[in-house]
Amino acid sequence: MTAAAPETQGQIDAFRGDRVYLGADHARNERRTWMVAAICLATLAAQIGGGIVFNSMALVANGLHLAAHVAALVVAAGAYGLARRFADDPRFSFGTGKIGYLAGFANAAVLALTALFIAFESVARLLSPAEVAYDAALALAAGALVVNLICMWLLRPAHAHAHDRDGDLNLSAAHLHLAADAAVSGLAILGLGLGRLFGWAWADSLAGLAGAVLVAHFAWRLMVRAGAVLLDMNPSDELTAAIRSRLVTGDERLLDLHVWRLGPGHHAAIVVIEAKGPLAPSAYRARLAGLQGLSHVTVETRDSR
Known part of the structure; x- marks a missing residue:
């Protein structure tokens, strides 16, 4: 890992x-x-x-x-x-x-x-x-x-x-x-x-x-x-689906995803991605750039090799 x-x-x-x-x-x-x-x-x-x-x-x-x-x-x-x-x-x-x-x-x-x-x-x-x-x-x-x-x-x-x-x-x-x-x-x-x-x-x-x-x-x-x-319930199924679709490409797998609200119009996400030779966390954060309301992202990567 x-x-x-x-x-x-x-x-x-x-x-x-x-x-x-x-x-x-x-x-x-x-x-x-x-x-x-x-x-x-x-x-x-x-x-x-x-x-x-x-x-x-x-x-x-x-x-x-x-x-x-x-x-x-x-x-x-x-x-x-x-x-x-x-x-x-x-x-x-x-x-x-x-x-x-x-x-x-x-x-x-x-x-x-x-x-x-x-x-x-x-x-x-x-x-x-x-x-x-x-x-x-x-x-x-x-x-x-x-x-x-x-x-x-x-x-x-x-x-x-x-x-x-x-x-x-x-x-x-x-x-x-x-x-x-x-x-x-x-x-x-x-x-x-x-x-x-x-x-x-x-x-x-x-x-x-x-x-x-x-x-x-x-x-x-x-x-x-x-x-x-x-209680940090998932605030948006649409935002969760958008995060998932942007992160999972090729052989990458999304092992864990948590989305919660930080304040009015602000959300946070924690993601765990597994892949053969995963990219740097900053690359995955870049994929999520521009998602409305997503203000804080934490990325963890795991190498499946």
């Missing part, structure tokens, strides 16, 4: 510096996340205060849901800052690109707990209905929906690919939180509207319960996506 061929000192130094795997729009997304967090914090105060004054469970549920979003946005913005600050820290062997995924997983767990709390409160109100000030509550819920839509626009991805599986999960998670809140706001408006038109006092609480189910669904989706990256 022959390991990777020795590299020049210049190449070794280059590899040591090859650990910055932040998203292309990292700075932009960090600024906008802080901006949206401030907007949502002001809306949160209005939502919960209005829900208490107007006796609307749907408004309180929406406000509590928004509280989870404010916390999530602060965590997401903080994750951007930490990833940027420690991007060149040699203690992080593969950079800090995964900090956003860790933040996303934590936010998903908090969102799931929020869904449970909203469901509990909504069921309590269904069993013990209370009078609701429908006109004022409807106005406040409509205003919250408008704010949510504005914030979603502010957190729109800079590029069309930003919400796909290679995009920035930190931004995607923040956008998902706001989308869920917009949907809950819509449900609150529906429940309040039915209560006002037909006198269905239970409709407001039922809207809160439906919102809890929706929030739980969004939390599960986010947890699955973030967990897959944190």
